[in-house]
Amino acid sequence: MKLESEAKETLQDKNTPHKPAVIMGAFLLAFGLMAYLFHGYTEEYAIGEAEKLVRDALLTHKAIHKYVNTESRPELYRLKSEGDLYEGYFSPKTMSFTYTARGIKSFLNEERKKVGLPEVYFKLATTNPRNEINQADTFESNLLKRMNAGEFSEYKEITRNKDGEKSLYFSMATKPITKGCLKCHGDPADAPKEMVDQYPKASGYYEKEGDIRALISIRIPLEPYLEEGKAVWNALTAVTFVVLAIIYTLIYFFMKRSEQQNRVIVQQNSALELASMTDYLTGAYNRMGFIKFAEHDFDAARRYRKPFSLIMFDLDFFKQVNDESGHAVGDLVLQELSEIVLERIRGSDTFGRYGGEEFMIAVQEQGIQGATSLAEELRAAVQHKVFTNGHKVTLSLGVAELTSVVSLKELIDNADKALYEAKRLGRNRVAVYSPQAG
Numbered sequence: 001m002k003l004e005s006e007a008k009e010t011l012q013d014k015n016t017p018h019k020p021a022v023i024m025g026a027f028l029l030a031f032g033l034m035a036y037l038f039h040g041y042t043e044e045y046a047i048g049e050a051e052k053l054v055r056d057a058l059l060t061h062k063a064i065h066k067y068v069n070t071e072s073r074p075e076l077y078r079l080k081s082e083g084d085l086y087e088g089y090f091s092p093k094t095m096s097f098t099y100t101a102r103g104i105k106s107f108l109n110e111e112r113k114k115v116g117l118p119e120v121y122f123k124l125a126t127t128n129p130r131n132e133i134n135q136a137d138t139f140e141s142n143l144l145k146r147m148n149a150g151e152f153s154e155y156k157e158i159t160r161n162k163d164g165e166k167s168l169y170f171s172m173a174t175k176p177i178t179k180g181c182l183k184c185h186g187d188p189a190d191a192p193k194e195m196v197d198q199y200p201k202a203s204g205y206y207e208k209e210g211d212i213r214a215l216i217s218i219r220i221p222l223e224p225y226l227e228e229g230k231a232v233w234n235a236l237t238a239v240t241f242v243v244l245a246i247i248y249t250l251i252y253f254f255m256k257r258s259e260q261q262n263r264v265i266v267q268q269n270s271a272l273e274l275a276s277m278t279d280y281l282t283g284a285y286n287r288m289g290f291i292k293f294a295e296h297d298f299d300a301a302r303r304y305r306k307p308f309s310l311i312m313f314d315l316d317f318f319k320q321v322n323d324e325s326g327h328a329v330g331d332l333v334l335q336e337l338s339e340i341v342l343e344r345i346r347g348s349d350t351f352g353r354y355g356g357e358e359f360m361i362a363v364q365e366q367g368i369q370g371a372t373s374l375a376e377e378l379r380a381a382v383q384h385k386v387f388t389n390g391h392k393v394t395l396s397l398g399v400a401e402l403t404s405v406v407s408l409k410e411l412i413d414n415a416d417k418a419l420y421e422a423k424r425l426g427r428n429r430v431a432v433y434s435p436q437a438g
Ligand SMILES: Nc1nc2c(ncn2[C@@H]2O[C@H](COP(=O)(O)OP(=O)(O)OP(=O)(O)O)[C@@H](O)[C@H]2O)c(=O)[nH]1
Pocket: 281, 314, 315, 316, 317, 318, 319, 320, 322, 326, 327, 328, 329, 330, 331, 334, 355, 356, 357, 423, 427
C-alpha cells in the first residue's frame, strides 16, 4: 500500500528557489554599477577642476607677459633714454619675463599650499635655456621637438607618478621666434652688451626665426580632487549599505513569512487531497484515490512492459452480518477485513474500496500467478479469521492480468467478470479471468 508521505510528495511545492540570494546578487550588481559610474564621475570632476587651474595658470602667464612687455620693460627703457637710469642697467628681476613669471608662480604656489590646495607645476621649458631652471626634461624636450615638427601645438594627458598618483599634464607651444626675439636670442655678438655680461656663459643664443623656442609645461595633481570624491563615495557607500541592509532584511523577513504560509497551505492542501482520496472507514483509498494511483501504476507497467494484475473481491453474504448484528458491527468487520489485506499486500500495491463491500488491489510486478496466490492467501486468511461478534465470513475474488488490455477500465471489467464467475461457482473462491470465457 502506498504511504501517505508518497501521496503528499506528489503535491509538494518544489519551487523554492533562493530568492533572497538572488535579490542580494542584484543589489550587489547595482552597487557595483553605481561604484563604476561614480568612479568615472569623480575622475571627470577632478579633470574638470584641474583644467580650471590650467586655464588660470595660462591667464596669469599671459597677464605677466603683457605686463613685462608693455609696462615694466618699456618704462625701464624710457628711464634709460631719459638718463634717469644708467645706460648699462640690466636686471632679469625687472626685465626678464620668465624670471618675473617664475617668481609670481612660486608665490602663488606658496599661497595655495597655505590653504591646502595642490601645488601647480608650471615651467617655461626649453632645450636651450638661458637659466638652467628652465631646462626641459626628456619628456618636455620630446614634446618640443614634435611641436617644432608641426605635429601639434597643444598636448594633454593623464599621467601617473611612480606611486600611481594621477596628474593632468598640459603643454602648449609658445609663439615662434620672431626677428625681434633674435635681438636677445640670436648671435650673442648682436645682443645687448649688458645682457651678455649678465649671462656670460649661459645659453639661450643662436635661435632661429620661426622656431618654437619653449613650451609651457603644466602639471596639476588630481589626487586632492579624487580624495574629495573618495570621501563622498565612502559616505555614500555607508548610507547605501545601511539602506540595502534594511531593505534586504525586510524582503528576507517577508519572503520567509510568505514561504512559511505557502508551506502550510501546501501541507493543508496535501492533507485535504489525501483525505478526499481515502475511505474514512477502512483507511483504504476510495474509488477516486484508487483509480488515480492504479491508473499511474497501470500506465507505468504498460510503458516498461512489466507484469501488473488486478484483484477484485467482495464479501460473501455480507448482508447477513448487517442483518444479524447491525450496521455498526458490519463496519467493524469491514475494518478488520481491511487490516487483513493491508498486512499481506506490498508497499507498492494499491488497495482501494471500490464501493460497499467491494474492494480492489492493484498488484505491481505480478502476473496472473503471483496475483492469484495473493488472492488465495487473502481468501484463506479471511476464511480462518473470527471477526467481531464471532462472525465468520468468506471472500470471492476475481483476478485479471495486464496482457492485451489497453486501459485500466478494461482490466477492471475483466476482474469484475472473474469475480462474478467466483460468485457463480459458489463463492469463497478465486476465479481468474480468461479471455475465452469472456
Ligand atoms: N455495515 C456496512 N454495510 C455495508 C456498507 N456498504 C455496504 N454494506 C452492506 O453490504 C451489503 C451488500 O449486500 P449484497 O449486495 O446483497 O451482497 P451480499 O449480501 O454480500 O451477497 P453477495 O455479494 O451476493 O455474496 C448490504 O447489506 C449493504 O448494506 C458499509 O459501509 N457498512
